[in-house]
Amino acid sequence: MNDNNIFELKQVEKSFNKGKESISIFEELNMNIKQGEFLAIMGPSGSGKTTLLNLLGGVDQPTGGEVWFDDARIDSLNEGQLAKWRANNIGFIFQFYNLMPMLNAARNVELPLLLTNLSGSERDKRVATALELVGLADRAKHMPSEMSGGQQQRVAIARAIVSDPKLLLCDEPTGDLDRKTADEILEMLQLLNREFGKTIVMVTHDPSAAKYATHTVHLDKGQFVPEEA
Amino acid sequence: MSSVFSQSAAVISMNIRSLPRRLWMSLAMVLASAVVVAILLAFLAMAKGFESTMQSAGANDVAFIIRGGSAAELNSVLGRDQVNLLENAPGIAKDEQGPIVSAELYVIVDGKKRSSGTKANLPLRGLDLRGVNMRKNFALEQGRMFTPGTNEVIVGAGVLRQFSGFDLGSEIRSGRNSWKVVGVFSTGGNVFESEIWADAKVVQNLYNRGSSYQSMRAQLEPNADIQAIKDYVKNDPRLNQDVQTEADYFSEQGKSLSYIAIFGRIISTIMALGALAGALNTMYTSVSDRAKEIATLRAIGFSHMSAFIGTLAEAMVLAALGGLFGVIAAYLFFDGMNASTLGGSFTQVVFSFNLTTELITQGAILALIIGFFSGVFPAWRAAKTPVIVAFQSSH
Numbered sequence: 290m291n292d293n294n295i296f297e298l299k300q301v302e303k304s305f306n307k308g309k310e311s312i313s314i315f316e317e318l319n320m321n322i323k324q325g326e327f328l329a330i331m332g333p334s335g336s337g338k339t340t341l342l343n344l345l346g347g348v349d350q351p352t353g354g355e356v357w358f359d360d361a362r363i364d365s366l367n368e369g370q371l372a373k374w375r376a377n378n379i380g381f382i383f384q385f386y387n388l389m390p391m392l393n394a395a396r397n398v399e400l401p402l403l404l405t406n407l408s409g410s411e412r413d414k415r416v417a418t419a420l421e422l423v424g425l426a427d428r429a430k431h432m433p434s435e436m437s438g439g440q441q442q443r444v445a446i447a448r449a450i451v452s453d454p455k456l457l458l459c460d461e462p463t464g465d466l467d468r469k470t471a472d473e474i475l476e477m478l479q480l481l482n483r484e485f486g487k488t489i490v491m492v493t494h495d496p497s498a499a500k501y502a503t504h505t506v507h508l509d510k511g512q513f514v515p516e517e518a
Numbered sequence: 519m520s521s522v523f524s525q526s527a528a529v530i531s532m533n534i535r536s537l538p539r540r541l542w543m544s545l546a547m548v549l550a551s552a553v554v555v556a557i558l559l560a561f562l563a564m565a566k567g568f569e570s571t572m573q574s575a576g577a578n579d580v581a582f583i584i585r586g587g588s589a590a591e592l593n594s595v596l597g598r599d600q601v602n603l604l605e606n607a608p609g610i611a612k613d614e615q616g617p618i619v620s621a622e623l624y625v626i627v628d629g630k631k632r633s634s635g636t637k638a639n640l641p642l643r644g645l646d647l648r649g650v651n652m653r654k655n656f657a658l659e660q661g662r663m664f665t666p667g668t669n670e671v672i673v674g675a676g677v678l679r680q681f682s683g684f685d686l687g688s689e690i691r692s693g694r695n696s697w698k699v700v701g702v703f704s705t706g707g708n709v710f711e712s713e714i715w716a717d718a719k720v721v722q723n724l725y726n727r728g729s730s731y732q733s734m735r736a737q738l739e740p741n742a743d744i745q746a747i748k749d750y751v752k753n754d755p756r757l758n759q760d761v762q763t764e765a766d767y768f769s770e771q772g773k774s775l776s777y778i779a780i781f782g783r784i785i786s787t788i789m790a791l792g793a794l795a796g797a798l799n800t801m802y803t804s805v806s807d808r809a810k811e812i813a814t815l816r817a818i819g820f821s822h823m824s825a826f827i828g829t830l831a832e833a834m835v836l837a838a839l840g841g842l843f844g845v846i847a848a849y850l851f852f853d854g855m856n857a858s859t860l861g862g863s864f865t866q867v868v869f870s871f872n873l874t875t876e877l878i879t880q881g882a883i884l885a886l887i888i889g890f891f892s893g894v895f896p897a898w899r900a901a902k903t904p905v906i907v908a909f910q911s912s913h
């Protein structure tokens with residue numbers, strides 16, 4: 290494996306069974322993602338962007354081919370191993386934030402740290418640092434329902450980075466936000482990529498979102514295609 | 519390991535805090551398990567109360583003798599000559615007045631229940647002062663002892679509680695006979711408190727019993743073997759009596775309400791199945807309501823196990839809460855509640871529902887069983903929630 294590659298997809302196949310029919314999404318998909326890259330995956334709705342992100346995140350398993358992360362194949366891990374792998378390596382950012390509605394901002398951000406052996410005070414320290422980084426130090430005690438969409442997404446970003454994973458996977462992170470708020474979120478991701486060296490893979494169908502990325506690929510009907518004019 | 523614990527603790531706390539979203543369903547589950555537990559405890563406390571009322575009446579060192587095959591005092595007859603022979607049986611304690619025995623009569627008088635006004639049979643026991651003294655817990659609560667040879671009676675505290683017309687000083691009419699209440703007695707809550715006591719000779723007279731009795735009690739010498747008396751009866755052709763300890767006799771009578779306990783268990787099992795069906799529905803709803811949260815936690819790296827434990831704990835907490843309310847309700851409404859029912863001799867036995875800690879434990883176990891079975895299958899579904907649900911836009 291190329292030392293610079295954090296991900297390598299080799300001949301990846303993915304199909305879903307719907308009743309008797311099998312819907313093929315990817316056939317022989319090949320892809321490399323470099324360490325330190327901010328990759329935007331664009332494409333029309335239904336082109337397989339989320340499915341691809343799920344394969345990268347170990348959330349879904351390919352029906353064929355190999356998914357390499359660093360020097361390990363993750364497509365052959367079982368559910369329990371994948372959960373551990375995700376906890377150690379991945380921060381997820383969702384289109385609809387996916388905060389726990391019954392927890393305040395700080396307790397939401399703390400969730401990934403509950404999977405570590407850190408002490409309570411150490412966890413509190415890291416939560417405070419992460420919230421500070423996203424500019425929400427003063428909202429630690431606020432409930433998700435008391436925050437705007439942009440603020441909730443920033444809490445979600447804090448949650449994604451609190452355990453310091455190498456990789457952030459974002460599925461339409463600005464899909465539910467207005468332009469101005471979206472730009473703030475994208476700037477924040479850009480900062481995390483540039484200043485903190487996070488590798489970011491972001492699914493979006495918004496061309497202006499892609500401008501923040503270092504690289505962009507286009508997906509159509511399960512295939513990478515050259516950028517259309 | 520500490521992570522398994524902190525994950526599960528976090529998930530449990532989140533589930534509990536999401537309960538207000540499913541408030542009514544969750545309350546229904548709590549209520550259902552409360553009702554099941556309360557009903558079970560009502561039946562068990564009733565059977566237990568009756569049993570202890572009967573059992574505590576019997577002494578281990580008193581032989582209880584009735585005519586062979588008569589099962590209860592009411593249908594027994596003992597002639598004076600038989601009583602005389604029985605007094606000489608081996609192992610019977612003696613004092614300066616001779617063998618410590620009490621030959622007694624047991625007849626029925628009418629009573630009227632305070633609660634319903636309906637007529638009921640009450641036992642009138644004829645005995646002498648020696649017999650009174652054989653009841654170790656005997657205490658006069660009000661008034662005085664009946665005077666031998668007169669129409670005076672003393673009434674048990676239970677009779678006074680449950681039946682009208684037995685207050686101190688009242689006149690009791692039964693057939694052609696009339697009795698005067700001169701005292702109220704207690705015997706530590708046991709079955710004797712459901713009786714009316716009068717002088718044996720007077721009862722023989724008024725009920726035309728000549729010199730015959732119905733039962734006999736004999737104080738055993740310390741370490742005496744009741745078998746010696748049984749053998750004595752067996753070897754004498756003039757005698758044909760059933761001999762047992764008073765404790766055994768009442769213990770047997772106390773079992774006559776054990777069908778109540780069995781009935782209670784059957785009823786509450788059926789109801790528990792109903793509660794379980796409702797609770798399962800509640801818990802499956804909880805899992806689908808929380809699907810996106812479960813999936814998100816799984817995406818973050820939380821284990822299957824934490825989703826399983828969290829859901830199971832939610833079910834157990836709801837059912838246990840119901841169980842707690844059920845126990846409290848049973849305690850408030852049933853414990854110590856007075857009741858009277860037909861005892862072994864077709865006479866009324868007054869007793870109190872008795873909610874013992876052992877019964878409460880049984881109620882708690884029932885609640886936890888409901889919680890476990892309503893939680894375990896939904897918990898399995900929670901653990902199986904696909905992580906990709908976290909990325910789906912619905913919800």
Ligand SMILES: Nc1ncnc2c1ncn2[C@@H]1O[C@H](COP(=O)(O)OP(=O)(O)O)[C@@H](O)[C@H]1O
Pocket residue numbers: 305306307312314332333334335336337338339340341
């Ligand atoms: N769990 C699934 N079962 C069946 N079909 C699915 C499933 N997930 C996605 N698909 C199908 O795969 C295709 C790609 O979906 P997706 O990756 O969500 O596209 P995008 O994110 O680019 O809109 C769609 O046609 C979708 O209907």
Ligand SMILES: [Mg+2]
Pocket residue numbers: 338339340
């Ligand atoms: Mg998508």
